Amino acid sequence: MVGLGGGLLLAFLLSISLGSVAIPLGDVVSVLFGGEAGKATWTTIVLQFRLSKALTAMLAGAALAVSGLQMQTLFRNPLAGPFVLGVSSGASLGVALVVLGVGAGSASLLAGLNLLGNLGVAAAASVGAGAVMGMVLAVARRVHSSMTLLILGLLFGYATSGLVSILLYFAISERIQTYVLWTFGSFGKVTWSQMAVFMPTILGALALSLLLTKPLNALLLGETYARSMGLHVDRARIGIVISASVLAGVVTAFCGPIAFLGVAVPHLCRSLFNTSDHRLLLPGVALLGASLALLADLIAHMPGSSITLPLNAVTSLVGAPVVAWVIMRRRNLRQSFAA
DSSP states (O other): OHHHHHHHHHHHHHHHHHHHSSOOHHHHHHHTOOEEEEEEEHHHHHIIIIIIHHHHHHHHHHHHHHHHHHHHHHHTTTTTTTTTTTTHHHHHHHHHHTTTTTSSOSSSTTTTTTTHHHHHHHHHHHHHHHHHHHHHHHHHTOOOOHHHHOOOHHHHHHHHHHHHHHHHHOOOHHHHHHHHHHHTOOOOOOOOHHHHHHHHHHHHHHHHHTHHHHHHHHTTTTHHHHHHOOOOOHHHHHHHHHHHHHHHHHHHHHOOOOSHHHHHHHHHHHHHHHHOOHHHHHHHHHHHHHHHHHHHHHHHTTTTTSSSOOOOHHHHHHHHHHHHHHHHHHHHHHHHHHH
C-alpha cells in the first residue's frame, strides 16, 4: 500500500512535469507549494492547465476502479465493469439527453454550463448509469450464467448507444463533432469551475463505498450467506448501486466513456495483494486506478510532442490484455477442475 501511494505521488508529479513543454520537477514542487517557477509561463501552465488535469485523472481513475470492483462483487462476475456492462453507455445517454440540444458547438461538450448545468449533467449521467445497472441487476437475479449476463449487458449498451445515435441524427453538426470528440475520452477538459461539482461528488461516492466494505465482503460468498450473517441484502445492494452508478456516471459525464480501467484494475490489485478482502482492495484499487489513469493520460499526451492520442485508445491497449488474461485463466481453471 505504501508502494502504491509512492507510485501515485510520482505519477502525479510526472503528469504535471511532462508534456509538450517539459517543466523541471523542482519547479513543479515549488509552484504546488505556493512558490514560483523558473519561468512565469511554467507557473501558468502548472496552475491553469496541468494541475486540474492531474487531479481529474486521479479522481476518475480511482472512481472507475472502485466502481468496477463493486460491480464485480455485486454480480459475482470477474468481467463486470462500467464499460463492459453498458453502464457507461447509460451515462452517455444521460449526458446526450441534457447536452446535445443545448447551444452551439465548442471545444468541450460541457463548455458554457453554469453550476446548476454541471450538476444537472452529473445527475443525468448518474441516473442513466443507475438505470442500466438496475436493469442488469434485475436480469442477474434470474440469469445465473456469467456469459449470458455479459451478453445482456452488451445488448443494453447497444440499445442505449442506438438512442444516442438517434439524438445525434437530429442534433446540429457542431454538437455532433464535439460529442464524437468527447467519446474519445479526456481528463483535460474539466475546468476549475466544473471541479467544484466533479471533486465533491466523486469524493462523496468514494466515502460511501468505504462504508460498504463489510457488506461487500459478506456478498463474496453469496446472498444466502450474507443474510445468515445478518446483512440487509436489499439495502446493501441499493447502496452499492448508488455508489457505483455515481462514480461511473460522473466520470463519464465530465471525461467521456473511459474503457477498461474499471474491469482491469481490480484484477491487477487482487493479484498484487493476493486477497479478496475489500478492506485492502478498496483503497488499493483507488490508488492503483489513480496511478494508471495518470500514466495513461501521460502516454496519450506523448511528452515532447504536440500530438494527443485518444485516451480510450491508450486505456484499451492496457486493459484488453488484462481482460484476455482473466478469460484464459478462468478457462484453465475450469479445465483443471474437469480433469
